[in-house]
Amino acid sequence: xxxxxxxxxxxxxxxxxxxxxxxxxxxxxxxxxxxxxxxxxxxxxxxxxxxxxxxxxxxxxxxxxxxxxxxxxxxxxxxxxxxxxxxxxxxxxxxxxxxxxxxxxxxxxxxxxxxxxxxxxxxxxxxx
Numbered sequence: 449x450x451x452x453x454x455x456x457x458x459x460x461x462x463x464x465x466x467x468x469x470x471x472x473x474x475x476x477x478x479x480x481x482x483x484x485x486x487x488x489x490x491x492x493x494x495x496x497x498x499x500x501x502x503x504x505x506x507x508x509x510x511x512x513x514x515x516x517x518x519x520x521x522x523x524x525x526x527x528x529x530x531x532x533x534x535x536x537x538x539x540x541x542x543x544x545x546x547x548x549x550x551x552x553x554x555x556x557x558x559x560x561x562x563x564x565x566x567x568x569x570x571x572x573x574x575x576x
Contacts, residue, residue, distance in 0.1 A: 457487035484508030
């Protein structure tokens with residue numbers, strides 16, 4: 449059986465390596481990207497199940513990357529979560545507008561993250 453693929457895009461190398469360690473420990477295949485542009489490039493070749501996109505990245509931010517993922521037929525079914533340390537109130541509108549599933553706040557609560565991932569994958573598998 450193929451492992452679930454999770455794309456993590458963040459411009460902080462420490463966050464990327466920490467997320468790789470945790471997600472691989474949980475049994476996921478992890479794809480790392482340093483910015484939104486790299487995330488799109490990797491998503492088009494790797495086709496992840498879930499993308500965790502930091503909102504604030506150079507070159508292309510998480511919102512623009514999400515929009516590009518959702519408009520491409522190859523990646524439109526990828527479950528996208530924004531990741532951010534900011535709790536701006538206008539993010540709810542962006543989540544809905546760009547087709548993201550939700551916001552995962554930093555610093556991470558890994559029990560919450562694990563539950564979000566499991567629930568999202570369960571819902572994705574129920575789709576026709």
